[in-house]
Amino acid sequence: DTEVTQTPKHLVMGMTNKKSLKCEQHMGHRAMYWYKQKAKKPPELMFVYSYEKLSINESVPSRFSPECPNSSLLNLHLHALQPEDSALYLCASSQEVQETQYFGPGTRLLVL
Amino acid sequence: AQKVTQAQTEISVVEKEDVTLDCVYETRDTTYYLFWYKQPPSGELVFLIRRNSFDEQNEISGRYSWNFQKSTSSFNFTITASQVVDSAVYFCALSEADNYGQNFVFGPGTRLSVLP
Numbered sequence: 311d312t313e314v315t316q317t318p319k320h321l322v323m324g325m326t327n328k329k330s331l332k333c334e335q336h337m338g339h340r341a342m343y344w345y346k347q348k349a350k351k352p353p354e355l356m357f358v359y360s361y362e363k364l365s366i367n368e369s370v371p372s373r374f375s376p377e378c379p380n381s382s383l384l385n386l387h388l389h390a391l392q393p394e395d396s397a398l399y400l401c402a403s404s405q406e407v408q409e410t411q412y413f414g415p416g417t418r419l420l421v422l
Numbered sequence: 423a424q425k426v427t428q429a430q431t432e433i434s435v436v437e438k439e440d441v442t443l444d445c446v447y448e449t450r451d452t453t454y455y456l457f458w459y460k461q462p463p464s465g466e467l468v469f470l471i472r473r474n475s476f477d478e479q480n481e482i483s484g485r486y487s488w489n490f491q492k493s494t495s496s497f498n499f500t501i502t503a504s505q506v507v508d509s510a511v512y513f514c515a516l517s518e519a520d521n522y523g524q525n526f527v528f529g530p531g532t533r534l535s536v537l538p
Binding site: 343351352353355398400402408410411412413414415416418 | 455457459464465466467468469472513517519526528529530531
């Protein structure tokens with residue numbers, strides 16, 4: 311089973327809203343990732359969690375706040391986003407960092 | 423810094439044609455990993471293959487084959503007898519072993535359209 315699930319599939323939010331994206335995997339993977347993908351561009355790494363600890367933060371604005379409540383869950387809290395933050399947000403997991411990453415279906419976010 | 427180049431932005435072929443997607447990479451590390459992912463219109467990235475830098479054996483999986491050549495820093499992907507369902511964006515990616523996951527870099531992608 312190589313399934314990573316993400317909710318919601320679609321999200322529309324205003325610039326003053328607070329929302330959260332959720333990601334879950336039950337493969338026993340110890341590394342989890344958030345990526346942002348704009349249209350016609352490759353995914354860009356945002357955050358890496360390894361053993362539930364944030365190991366990489368690729369200079370992401372503070373309006374994006376990751377959280378890893380346990381080894382199976384990864385959240386991305388959103389607050390005061392800008393229209394340019396509209397994108398596909400992908401979650402991935404791997405056995406360890408450097409191992410093959412398996413991606414979820416993504417959340418399509420639109421910020422109005 | 424590592425880098426992945428996919429020179430072909432878009433390719434269109436007619437069903438049953440063979441097509442090769444090019445990937446050229448740059449890295450200073452001796453240990454690294456190369457990947458290919460497929461992203462259909464639904465958006466989910468689907469893992470296709472992973473190779474490490476010490477394994478230059480070419481690989482075939484059904485209609486898919488991969489040619490890894492360290493001498494030219496290339497990791498090309500060929501689809502034989504293409505089908506409409508192969509239409510997607512294909513990403514080549516590189517991960518360096520010494521950077522603890524922070525340098526998982528995708529190439530810009532190649533959009534493949536297979537016409538019936």
